[in-house]
Amino acid sequence: EAQVTQNPRYLITVTGKKLTVTCSQNMNHEYMSWYRQDPGLGLRQIYYSMNVEVTDKGDVPEGYKVSRKEKRNFPLILESPSPNQTSLYFCASSLVQQKTYEQYFGPGTRLTVT
């Protein structure tokens, strides 16, 4: 089944404790992206990647890191999480060559930083 998976789905952590949220897709998509969703603010792009070893900042990259060592994986790293990073996070991927740019979203990771 074609899908985007994220782990963990739920995470409660404390300020300053490094964490990684994994994202994996099995559709051989070149493009992958991370979003955060907050009430009243909608979905905002954090980072995106056009292909392996190619990443770029979205609209809200501060406090986050990403890497793209393999085509299927695009982990989101919070080196020192803070309470303002409490949010619902979505990973998405798309097949750029198809020129439709439809993005397939993962199920989401609800992160709480205390």
Place this chain on the structure above:
Amino acid sequence: GQNIDQPTEMTATEGAIVQINCTYQTSGFNGLFWYQQHAGEAPTFLSYNVLDGLEEKGRFSSFLSRSKGYSYLLLKELQMKDSASYLCAALTGGGNKLTFGTGTQLKVEL
């Protein structure tokens, strides 16, 4: 910068037709998406318009006017399961960036 506006909430009756509007001001516009999102779930793709005009897909249709920076999503024969948030999103930056509006929460009533 990028700016996308859509109404916060709408209410409609089961069986009726509803139109959700979206206006955008972006640079390097490549196309306009509509996504549906049920509470606590991931967004799911509804439509993508890159050229002016109406795209019809079953009960859902989407319209785009690039010159006016305007799009709408039309939902016909509303069902209770259509109660969800509808997200308008503009594709910019050569197809690299997707900027979302804050979403329109649609409530379908009996």
